[in-house]
Each structure stands twice: as C-alpha cells, then as structure tokens.
Amino acid sequence: xxxxxxxxxxxxxKVLHYKHESGWGIFELEDRTTHESIKAIGTTPQLRPGQVxxxxxxxQQHPVYGSQFSFTAIEPDIPTDAKEIHSLLSSxxxxxxxxxxxxxxxxxxxxxxxALLNAATDEVVSPGVTKKDEVIKLLTGTxxxxxxxxxxxxxxxxxxxxxxxxxxxxxNAGFGHTLAYRIYQYYGQRTLELxxxxxxxxxxxxxxIGFDKADRAFQQSPQFNPLHPMRxxxxxxxxxxxxxxxxxxxxxxxxxxxxxxxxxGVKVEPIQAALTRLxxxxxxxxxKPEGLPHALVYRKVLYFREKECARMLNRMIDEPAEALDIxxxxx
Numbered sequence: 001x002x003x004x005x006x007x008x009x010x011x012x013x014k015v016l017h018y019k020h021e022s023g024w025g026i027f028e029l030e031d032r033t034t035h036e037s038i039k040a041i042g043t044t045p046q047l048r049p050g051q052v053x054x055x056x057x058x059x060q061q062h063p064v065y066g067s068q069f070s071f072t073a074i075e076p077d078i079p080t081d082a083k084e085i086h087s088l089l090s091s092x093x094x095x096x097x098x099x100x101x102x103x104x105x106x107x108x109x110x111x112x113x114x115a116l117l118n119a120a121t122d123e124v125v126s127p128g129v130t131k132k133d134e135v136i137k138l139l140t141g142t143x144x145x146x147x148x149x150x151x152x153x154x155x156x157x158x159x160x161x162x163x164x165x166x167x168x169x170x171x172n173a174g175f176g177h178t179l180a181y182r183i184y185q186y187y188g189q190r191t192l193e194l195x196x197x198x199x200x201x202x203x204x205x206x207x208x209i210g211f212d213k214a215d216r217a218f219q220q221s222p223q224f225n226p227l228h229p230m231r232x233x234x235x236x237x238x239x240x241x242x243x244x245x246x247x248x249x250x251x252x253x254x255x256x257x258x259x260x261x262x263x264x265g266v267k268v269e270p271i272q273a274a275l276t277r278l279x280x281x282x283x284x285x286x287x288k289p290e291g292l293p294h295a296l297v298y299r300k301v302l303y304f305r306e307k308e309c310a311r312m313l314n315r316m317i318d319e320p321a322e323a324l325d326i327x328x329x330x331x
Contacts, residue, residue: 008055008069010038011087012047020046022188023181029053042071043178050087051076073171085113108142120154132158165193173199173217175209182206196221200234211263218234227266230273235264237283238253241300249306250296253286 010029016039018025031038033320040055047053057071089102089164105113120135124163132154163184169192170180183202184191194201199217202209211234218224218231225231239259243251251259260271275297277285285303288295298306 005056005058006069007187008038008040008057009033010040010053010055012039012049012051012053014049015047018046022178023185024178029055039065039068040071041068041096042074043181043290044071044074044169045181045184055155066107073168075168085111097153101149101298104142104144105139105221117154117157120158151202156179169195170217173220175213175217178211179206182208196223198228198230200238203234203238212236226264227270229274232264232266233278233283236271236278237299239263240284241299244299249302250298252292252294253297254294256297 008029009032011032012027012029014028015027023045024042025041025044025047027040027047029038029040030036030317040057042055042057044053054075055069055071056073057069060068060070062068086102086106089097089105090099097171111245115139116135120132121130123131123135125131135154136147136150139145139153140147148331166184166189167180169242170183175183183206186206187194195217199221200211200214202217203211203214214234215231218228234257239256243259257271257275258267260274261268264271275284279286285298285300286295287303
C-alpha cells in the first residue's frame with residue numbers, strides 16, 4: 001500500500017468481532033499517547049477489554065468503515081504499575097477475578113504484583129518446590145485469596161505470557177501471523193519444542209503448511225544442516241505424499257529419487273541413505289512387479305490399503321454370481 005509501518009500502543013476497550021477458529025478480529029482501542037479511540041483489525045490470540053497491547057502495522061482507509069489500523073504483529077505491553085495491573089486483572093482476563101479481588105491484590109502487593117506473577121514459573125528452587133509454588137503460597141497469605149484462586153491466577157497469567165514469545169518465534173521462522181496462531185492453537189506449549197526439533201510435523205498436522213514452509217522454518221534452527229537425516233527422510237516422504245495428491249499410490253524408485261533430489265537440492269547419495277532408513281523403520285515399502293525395470297515405492301499405509309483392495313476385488317471375481325433373470329420388455 002505504500003503506507004509506512006507504525007507501532008501503536010493502546011488499551012483494548014471493546015472486541016467488536018472475533019473469529020476463534022482463525023484468531024482474526026476487529027478491536028477498539030484507546031491510544032495511549034493521544035487517548036483517541038482507534039479501530040484495529042488483525043489476527044491475535046484472544047484479547048479482553050483492559051489489556052494493553054503494542055501493535056505493528058499500517059493505517060488504512062476503508063471505503064465503508066473509514067480509518068483503521070491493520071496490524072500484522074502484536075505483543076503485550078506489560079503493565080508497569082499497580083493501577084495498570086488492577087485494570088488488567090479487572091478486565092475478565094482471569095476467571096473468577098473482579099474489581100474486589102483485584103483491589104485486594106493491589107493493596108497487598110502494589111507495584112510488586114507484576115514481578116511476582118512474572119516470577120511464578122516452573123523453575124525448581126528446592127526439591128519438589130517451584131517458583132510457582134512459592135508465589136502461590138505468598139498470594140494465599142492475603143485475606144480473601146484462597147489456594148484455588150491463587151493457582152488459577154498464576155497459571156492463567158503465565159499462560160497468557162507464554163503465547164507471545166511462541167508466536168514471535170513462529171513469525172521469525174517464516175510463518176505468517178495466521179499460520180503461527182493456528183500452530184499455537186494446535187500444539188500449545190509444545191510448539192517451541194517442535195519448532196526446534198521437527199517443524200516438519202507442522203506440515204503433517206495442519207492444513208496450509210507444506211514441506212517447503214516447514215523446511216524454511218528448519219533452516220532457522222541452530223541444528224540445521226542441508227543433509228540432516230530428518231530433512232532427507234521428510235523430503236522423500238513428502239515427495240510420495242505429493243504424488244498421492246495427483247492419484248499415484250506409489251512412484252517408481254527412479255522417479256522418487258529424481259523428484260527428491262530436485263525438492264531437497266542434494267545429490268543422490270543422501271537420498272539413497274534416507275530411503276534405506278525409511279525401509280528399515282517400515283515407513284515405506286517397495287515392490288517390483290514382474291516386467292517393470294524399477295521397484296515401486298509406497299508409503300506403508302497406502303501399500304496395505306492397495307493390497308486389501310486387490311484382495312477384495314479378487315474375492316469378488318472368484319465368487320460365483322447368480323444370473324439375474326430380467327425381462328427387459330417390462331423395464
């Protein structure tokens with residue numbers, strides 16, 4: 001559009017529209033600097049009134065709805081004082097907390113409440129005790145704050161904070177904001193582990209993520225190597241799966257090797273080594289029909305499905321069928 005990228009910080013005042021399946025929404029915010037009401041559109045985890053966020057995007061002029069801020073990245077603007085924390089806690093972000101309990105916490109801990117909530121991690125400080133346990137114990141020392149409520153408070157707070165760095169890591173790995181949100185929705189706290197160890201799993205579980213997107217993400221990983229065994233194996237499997245999309249349950253060995261070399265940009269030797277590992281782990285099966293120069297390679301699941309179809313057809317052919325006595329003149 002030619003509009004410059006801007007950063008806008010504001011407090012959410014109203015959720016005008018939100019699609020849970022995609023995370024796309026229309027929001028009304030109060031600009032922290034000008035205190036003007038702003039309409040913002042984009043994809044984000046669930047937001048609630050009272051949350052303060054930092055948006056990165058562009059101003060757009062909609063022919064019907066007028067001026068609106070279209071954001072492509074979002075991050076929380078963490079409260080810094082007791083007033084802001086009270087507003088956030090009173091917003092409904094955390095179940096069973098309202099103005100009264102928010103005020104109790106504010107009066108008991110003041111500006112230190114933020115540091116407490118941020119410190120409530122799973123880090124072990126002594127045998128069987130985590131930092132989260134310590135914070136919960138401290139919170140329950142406040143009159144009107146019970147064990148169940150304190151536990152829910154710190155777990156929800158940490159859950160809200162955890163998703164932002166995960167989404168940022170996915171964005172840095174090359175996934176668009178919408179795809180990043182869908183990945184996070186699917187895997188939750190396992191997302192970063194998979195992003196580091198096997199982003200190719202994303203392509204298997206989530207529509208819209210193919211091998212190429214997952215491969216680009218893996219290239220951002222410290223363990224990336226163009227000849228990494230996992231990359232070779234996943235590339236071969238993806239080549240077979242792409243053939244399946246066009247109606248081929250298998251590929252001749254020569255065609256599979258040729259297409260895998262093209263897809264992965266490597267020489268033949270690492271592809272052959274990957275094929276050996278895939279055969280050994282029983283993920284693929286090869287069969288050489290009489291009269292063909294090359295073996296046909298299948299993913300194991302399709303090989304046995306095709307075998308079962310052939311068995312059923314042979315059984316139908318072998319079973320005698322009763323002749324139908326039909327008077328065509330009466331039809």
